[in-house]
Amino acid sequence: MSKITPEIVAEHGLSKEEYQLVLQIMGREPNITELGIFSVMWSEHCSYKSSKKWLKTLPTEAPWVICGPGENAGIIDIGDGDAAIFKMESHNHPSYIEPYQGAATGVGGIMRDVFTMGARPIANLNALRFGRPEHPKTRHLVHGVVEGIGGYGNCMGVPTVGGECEFNKSYDGNILVNAMTVGLAKANNIFYCAAAGIGNPVVYVGSKTGRDGIHGATMASTEFTEDSEEKRPTVQVGDPFTEKLLLEACLELMQTDAIVAIQDMGAAGLTSSSFEMASSGGVGIDMNLDNVPQREQNMTAYEMMLSESQERMLMVLKPGKEDMARAIFEKWELDFAVIGTLTEPDADGNGHMVLYHKGEKVADLPINPLAHASPEYDRPWVPTPKRETLSPESVAAPTSIMGALKTMCGGANGSSRRWIWEQYDHMVMGDTVQRPGGDAAVVRVHGTQKALAMTSDVTPRYVFADPVMGGRQAVAETWRNLTATGARPLAITDNMNFGNPQRPEIMGQFVGAVEGIADACRALDYPVVSGNVSLYNETNGTGILPTPTIGGVGLIDDVSKTVGIGFGGVGQAIIIIGETHGHLGQSQYLMEIIGRDGLAMEDGAPPPVDLALERKNGDFVRGEIISGTISACHDVSDGGILVALAEMAMTANIGAKIEDVSGQLPLHAWGFGEDQARYIITTSNPEDVLERAEKSGVWATLVGTTGSGELTIGDEHSISVAELKNAHESWMPDFMSHPEAH
């Protein structure tokens, strides 16, 4: 057995202090297999050691929450015995190194998290962030990531219905690929990971184990450097065909009573799945690695325990159910192997993980100290300095209002994402009621008139300028996007992408964003039910913009009532809900038209988020949608009122005549300001809507009428919808048709 040197410890990403704790727990020097297991279990990715202290402060409960954070995914009750199970997870580092496989396996991993719990995935979303368009790698990364997501999701037959895509130089060396899956299960047939029943068999199903992805979790927990390309072998390779079979086989077995516990093998593979099952159940496991189905010859215990080969699951079955279960997996042409047995905990109540390989005992680890006593850090942090609010008058006017609008609708960040979502099958399963391109996707609960609305949002530049407000805004924007379809927002999943937490200012961003998210969740009755933390998103010491991506899910009781963002016909009244103050600090206008990057103090504070106002305005809008009085609804976010109006016009191919109601504000501040808590609606019954708004104390302004092929403001400003649409639709195909894309 090789001696563990300080170099070996360092290579495993463990600090000296952490290694001392290892020695204390073991009461002896670990062997290399044991050290490897400690290393992945205590990696940031698996242990949340820097973030745990703060994540605990997030609200996670509501009467409709069946299962909050801690399991594979969060679960909410959507009535009639149905449950929605969802989570978002990052696959950032692998996607930068190998975009196709990195993104594909990210999608595969998050779907496994959801179907492990007994749900059939019904929708995928993805939030993508790339470096600036001019960066030499950007096209290649966009190309690979989009194809990888499509390649996996399309084969699985799960529609990819929504998401976001943003370009910013802070992601030049560290892109973000956040994938979200929403699944449906019966509330009385949900599966958890806690192992139980001493002597019960531990069963391995799915793909064979190879040497791919060894130490992927450790890689995801360090910064990138110039030589990260050399880490390519730690990126896993996905096989969506096998995953589709695994999905069907698992769901078939879940219709029987054979399963005690089930856990997918994700990051840190067999190690984390077996430890999580054993520690949740308070038992030990004796595992014989000779029985692990292997793809390569002469694999060591170390390699098998740390492999991140995809499309694998670990289950504990009830005794005597092995043959029936085996028959199901054989029908689906998948491996099925009994590789272990549950064992009694020792006298101290500690279960042990005892591994055998080629007739020898190769590891004996106490489970609880490894799983629960992982280090927890209270990293030093400093609050982000507050910025001044920019006055609307202080930001220069454009030479032409409509010219600026066209630039924003046709720029890297304002243009249509059709090039992306047309590469995703967004209709398979036959329940996609609102396709990509709107505020939120709407997917019907199969065989019913209920539907789930889902969206993902965050405005990283806001979070950078003010983490608390930015955290609030990310949650509030998902809530608004769901509301704009008529859905009742129920819960969120959060995917926290940040830089190096060992830098106090980065830790300060994290702490602030968590505070803002928690504020919004509480105020909106909209708890966090699952999530994922991705730290060390840095290359050569430069961090990304703090990016806490929020995935929101809401319920629509009667899907026939939902509305989209396209103007609901000609001759409809256009009403803006919510007050306009012309807030241009951190606005898209400031970035795209004035050419700022948002980093400097003089780029101002992001728009304030008044959560009580969000709730009041949103509840009013939802009520109107459900009562059938409005024909279209769009939330106002990036680019303000004018961009929102343009999007409504382009979607419907209908123009509008808008009064100049800017009053005391400069027109560009009125048009492009990003004040929160606002929506634009169309209706054929404006008097009634305005009257009800007044009664509810909701600010509502009639601003114009739909019709013609032009979008016109006042008497002077006009542009044809076709011209806007051409700019909007052409940026991304033009950008990607460049030969460097391949």
Place this chain on the structure above:
Amino acid sequence: MKACVIVFPASNCDRDMQVALERSTGKKVDMVWHRESDLSGYDLVAVPGGFSYGDYLRCGAMAARSPIMGAIKKHADRGGLLLGVCNGFQILTEAGLLPGVLMRNANLKFVCRDVELTVERNDTAFASGYTKGQKIRIPVAHHDGNYFTDDETLKRIEGNGQVAFRYVDNPNGSLNSIAGVYNERGNVLGLMPHPERLVDAQLGGTDGLPMFDALAKGAA
């Protein structure tokens, strides 16, 4: 009218096809696993879309050698109605039941969007609910829908009137904008677009419905 849907490993539009057929026929539609070998009780057999065998080797190539294929050929030979959509179309060409092949899309990208089709003929069990020359809107969702044949075959199928549907705006590079073809006898139809995806107004259209309604009536 008794219909069934064949299920291969990683078929994934099987349920969508079942829903569309059940909606029009009002009867239960069976799902038949690819290891079965008897289809004698069925009037209509549907081979659905998806990624049978992960599209490994060539789309549809492995499924075309599945145990069920013998029964599918027998069904077609005795004049039974056979519908292949998307991957189902690829499988039927691989099995030699329909002419031509489906190559990778000309732009090498997966494409999912509604496209406009022209109905080339309406004197078949599949298309009698449409008018000849009618424009219908049906979604495509494929990576390999670029229809190709040699010149001789092309001349033959055009001459025989075997072209079922043509794209108005060709999304994948298909020869003569061919979106779907019949066999010579007209009882087997393969097409890349997914009529089963637009049979419900809530999902944005019903242009696929006349095909299933016609099948339900015609083979009653």
